[in-house]
Amino acid sequence: xxxxxxxxxxxxxxxxxxxxxxxxxxxxxxxxxxxxxxxxxxxxxxxxxxxxxxxxxxxxxxxxxxxxxxxxxxxxxxxxxxxxxxxxxxxxxxxxxxxxxxxxxxxxxxxxxxxxxxxxxxxxxxxxxxxxxxxxxxxxxxxxxxxxxxxxxxxxxxxxxxxxxxxxxxxxxxxxxxxxxxxxxxxxxxxxxxxxxxxxxxxxxxxxxxxxxxxxxxxxxxxxxxxxxxxxxxxxxxxxxxxxxxxxxxxxxxxxxxxxxxxxxxxxxxxxxxxxxxxxxxxxxxxxxxxxxxxxxxxxxxxxxxxxxxxxxx
Amino acid sequence: xxxxxxxxxxxxxxxxxxxxxxxxxxxxxxxxxxxxxxxxxxxxxxxxxxxxxxxxxxxxxxxxxxxxxxxxxxxxxxxxxxxxxxxxxxxxxxxxxxxxxxxxxxxxxxxxxxxxxxxxxxxxxxxxxxxxxxxxxxxxxxxxxxxxxxxxxxxxxxxxxxxxxxxxxxxxxxxxxxxxxxxxxxxxxxxxxxxxxxxxxxxxxxxxxxxxxxxxxxxxxxxxxxxxxxxxxxxxxxxxxxxxxxxxxxxxxxxxxxxxxxxxxxxxxxxxxxxxxxxxxxxxxxxxxxxxxxxxxxxxxxxxxxxxxxxxxxxxxxxxxxxxxxxxxxxxxxxxxxxxxxxxxxxxxxxxxxxxxxxxxxxxxxxxxxxxxxxxxxxxxxxxxxxxxxxxxxxxxxxxxxxxxxxxxxxxxxxx
Numbered sequence: 001x002x003x004x005x006x007x008x009x010x011x012x013x014x015x016x017x018x019x020x021x022x023x024x025x026x027x028x029x030x031x032x033x034x035x036x037x038x039x040x041x042x043x044x045x046x047x048x049x050x051x052x053x054x055x056x057x058x059x060x061x062x063x064x065x066x067x068x069x070x071x072x073x074x075x076x077x078x079x080x081x082x083x084x085x086x087x088x089x090x091x092x093x094x095x096x097x098x099x100x101x102x103x104x105x106x107x108x109x110x111x112x113x114x115x116x117x118x119x120x121x122x123x124x125x126x127x128x129x130x131x132x133x134x135x136x137x138x139x140x141x142x143x144x145x146x147x148x149x150x151x152x153x154x155x156x157x158x159x160x161x162x163x164x165x166x167x168x169x170x171x172x173x174x175x176x177x178x179x180x181x182x183x184x185x186x187x188x189x190x191x192x193x194x195x196x197x198x199x200x201x202x203x204x205x206x207x208x209x210x211x212x213x214x215x216x217x218x219x220x221x222x223x224x225x226x227x228x229x230x231x232x233x234x235x236x237x238x239x240x241x242x243x244x245x246x247x248x249x250x251x252x253x254x255x256x257x258x259x260x261x262x263x264x265x266x267x268x269x270x271x272x273x274x275x276x277x278x279x280x281x282x283x284x285x286x287x288x289x290x291x292x293x294x295x296x297x298x299x300x301x302x303x304x305x306x307x308x309x310x311x312x313x314x
Numbered sequence: 315x316x317x318x319x320x321x322x323x324x325x326x327x328x329x330x331x332x333x334x335x336x337x338x339x340x341x342x343x344x345x346x347x348x349x350x351x352x353x354x355x356x357x358x359x360x361x362x363x364x365x366x367x368x369x370x371x372x373x374x375x376x377x378x379x380x381x382x383x384x385x386x387x388x389x390x391x392x393x394x395x396x397x398x399x400x401x402x403x404x405x406x407x408x409x410x411x412x413x414x415x416x417x418x419x420x421x422x423x424x425x426x427x428x429x430x431x432x433x434x435x436x437x438x439x440x441x442x443x444x445x446x447x448x449x450x451x452x453x454x455x456x457x458x459x460x461x462x463x464x465x466x467x468x469x470x471x472x473x474x475x476x477x478x479x480x481x482x483x484x485x486x487x488x489x490x491x492x493x494x495x496x497x498x499x500x501x502x503x504x505x506x507x508x509x510x511x512x513x514x515x516x517x518x519x520x521x522x523x524x525x526x527x528x529x530x531x532x533x534x535x536x537x538x539x540x541x542x543x544x545x546x547x548x549x550x551x552x553x554x555x556x557x558x559x560x561x562x563x564x565x566x567x568x569x570x571x572x573x574x575x576x577x578x579x580x581x582x583x584x585x586x587x588x589x590x591x592x593x594x595x596x597x598x599x600x601x602x603x604x605x606x607x608x609x610x611x612x613x614x615x616x617x618x619x620x621x622x623x624x625x626x627x628x629x630x631x632x633x634x635x636x637x638x639x640x641x642x643x644x645x646x647x648x649x650x651x652x653x654x655x656x657x658x659x660x661x662x663x664x665x666x667x668x669x670x671x672x673x674x675x676x677x678x679x680x681x682x683x684x685x686x687x688x689x690x691x692x693x694x695x696x697x698x699x700x701x702x703x704x705x706x707x708x709x710x711x712x713x714x715x716x717x718x719x720x721x722x723x724x725x726x727x728x729x730x
Contacts, residue, residue: 007536015530115355117556117580119703121587129566136539137566212529213556213584217352221529221553249530256533287537288493291527 003134008253010133014142016249017149018208022222023229023241024152025200031236033173033190034091035083038098041219041226042105043198047071047205048214049109052120060123068203075198079191102219110216117215145207152200153242160238169193228298234308243309248294255290262286341380341649343368344403346396346413346423349388353415355579356628360414360444361386362621363629367636369620377643391415393422400426404439409651410639411441414464414629417448417495424457428727431459438729440651442639444632447496447574449720452677456724461658461678463631464600467496467549468503468720470574473684473713474547474598475507478515480711481545484570488519488543490534490558492550497522500549500574518543526553531561539567551575556584559595563588571595576689577602577628577707582700585689592690593708600667601630602687602707603698607668614698624702634665634680638673652729671715677724681715 026040047067054063078101086097121127122141129137160166172179172186180186212218225248233244263274263282274282286293301308345364347357361384368382376382385408387399396419400411413423420443431438441460443451447467451460465473478484489504491497501520508515518541521534528534535558538546546569550558555575562569568591576585576597585595603614603626610630617627627633638661642654660675669683692699692706699706 004536004540008533011530011532011536015532115358117583119583119587127589132566135566136536137564139564142564210587211560213553213580215553215580217553220352221526225529253530253533257537288522288524290533291524 004257006133007136008257009250010138012250012253013246014146014249015253016246017146018204018211019225019229019249020242020245021145021149021152021204021207022201023226023233023245024156024238025197025204026226026230027233027236027238027241028156028200029194029197030230031173031238033193035087035094035194036091036098037194037197038095038223039101039105040098040197040201041223042102043071043075043201044205044208044222045109045216045219046074046105047202048120048209048218049113049118049205050202051206051209052113052118052214055120055123060126064203064206067206068199071202071205072195072199075201076191076195078198079194083194084187084191102223106216106219113216115216117213120209120214122210141211145211148203148207152203153238156238225294228294230308231298232294232301232308234311237308237310240308240310248297251293251297252290255293256287258286258290260286262289339380340383341377341410342403342406342408343382343384343410343412344387344400344408345384346387346389346399346403346411346419347415348391349386351390353391356415357386357388359579359621359625359628360412360632362625363617363627363632364412364444364636366617366620367632370616371636371640377640378647378649380649389413389419391419393418395419396422397426400430400439404430404437409437409439409649411439412444412632412635413441414443414445414631417446417450420446420448420451421455424451424455424460427459428457431729432727435729438652440655442632442635444635445629449499452679453723456677456722456726458678458726458728459655461635461655461673461680463635463680464629465682465684465718466679466720467499467574469679469681469718470598470684471500471503472507472720473718474572474574474686475504475511476713476717477598477686477711478508478545478572479511484512484515484545486516486518486541486543486545488521488538488541488546488569489517490519490521490523490538490546490548490550492525492554493522494525497525497549500547504547523550523554528554529557531558532565534558535561535565535567538562538569539565543569545570545572547572549574551578552580555581556587559584559588559590563590569594572686573597574599577626577700579628580701582689582703582705586703586705592705593688596686596688596710597707598684598686598713599630600665600682600684601627602685602709603627603700604687604692604707604709605667605685606709607666610666610668611698613666618698626698626700630665630667631680634663634671634682637666638663669712669714674722677722677726679722681718683715684713684718685709686711686713 029035029037050067050070051063054066086093126141126144128140130140130143131138168184172189176186229244233240261283345361347360348354349357364384368384372381387403389396389399427441443462445464449466449468452462489501491500577599614627642657643649646653658673662672665671665682671682673680687707687709689705689707697706
């Protein structure tokens, strides 16, 4: 029992922090600019592919530095020459633009690197065991991901709350005209924020690429869960995104360990027989539906607390 | 008097109609598989395989004076689209359709051809399923106009259970499958067959996981470890298999992995990336690149020379299909597919992979030997490696077709 709980907590934390790393950029863009970037997972994919290519030519550590910068640059350019023009037409137009962008990026990646998964390996230096607990080894690379995610959270919080740039960005969100009149280049600020958000997605890609499968459909794998994190965490809250990521990671990991059927759980709550048409659902175990549980969480939250856990502007 | 405008339109119309009729000297084969979307890689390999096989036949003079041409039709893995593409293919003169990916498209094609061939006796079209695994296609949804050249999943499970009968170090078994028709089929069939062949083996875990939805397999690997299993049988494929094996490698899980789909694109690479020890991941399949059969290895060599060193001949079923189709066409001196399918049902043949094979008349299911192989380091001159990883398949065992005989409920409607 202790073993199960320990492992579930550890695995849940590791997975949750990886989700946070992915979601941090999206939170930034969404809360700072109100743009729901559907192509965020695509920038994550670009980061993974750039990381793979650069790691192949030069090495992993240069890739860790160069790839996010490259993705950030592409993001900034897309904002400057694409999103900015579309912004005038409203939120739906922005959404459609990023939606189309996601498709384009996926096709480009397929054209350049092909459709087959690429062999993006964990760098030799990090391909060791960090520690062993109850006979299960935990790889150093996962701990590395955890450390990077914590560092990113710390730096972002610092940037947003303590620096002058963060102050200007926050002000530009609610009072763009005033900030503009005070002499700050508001469009440029938004371009930089979008670029930073994309760079964070790229960083997540460089790091997560070796752990997961680097293939053109990888954006679709993480896309949906990112939005769950944003919704559950609350719009505009970085701390909320962190809590939501950890919550989802832990809930999903614990759910896998539960081999108890839904019928048993319902029986414990007092519903002894399945309602009409739901009898197929009764013998299904919680473990079987574990990947769906985060979405269930999102639906419940939207019903009872639509602003999310810590929903407020940053 | 004929109006000039009408004349021009009539001529244009005639030309347009004429251009869709096949040239006299080409026999077209239509491949209906996903050529776009997530399954596109597998569909494309199928297309390249059939084009390669057609190329071989053409190089030896074609069939009855006609050259073979393979045309791809994208069904996007969708059953309705499959029927639409089949109609499109038949309209442009195709009389042999080939398909492999997905259960629903296969069943849809059987349904379509049952009706179409009955209503259109002059345009009857034959269908070769060259790798489909859903048992339904040769049971309740069977068709006289289909021949399934690969073993269905019930047969593969029966074969694996037969093989495990002789594996003394398998004592605790964990079943790990996707939560869909094939996965549930494997789950049930494994339980039934193991109870019969190895009642001493304890099934210590039985997991059904939603397809392509799980990113983090660490908790599942934890469960496998906690159960004390020494063997895992899994129908996972593609991304699920890759992530599962990677998570297992990371956690240091030491079990034997018996898979049905480790030959799939990207899976050998994933095995290599996972860091799992050599020869602990197995597959059971109609063939592998390092079979004892010289004829098969020759074909593998030719295939890789044309398609690329990193791509294995993933569809051994298609090789036998093309061989038997060609033989029937030459023996009967006709490309009338109705006559060909009549001669093929019940026929015995020698698969290139070795051993004996036959096409069961009751359900048009082909029976052939199945091979268990494990993947590990292989020296360049000692055999083929997979996907340029330096690891290749090594044969561990063979299951004779007699040990893969599954009953059928097929009641096919035969033409008068």
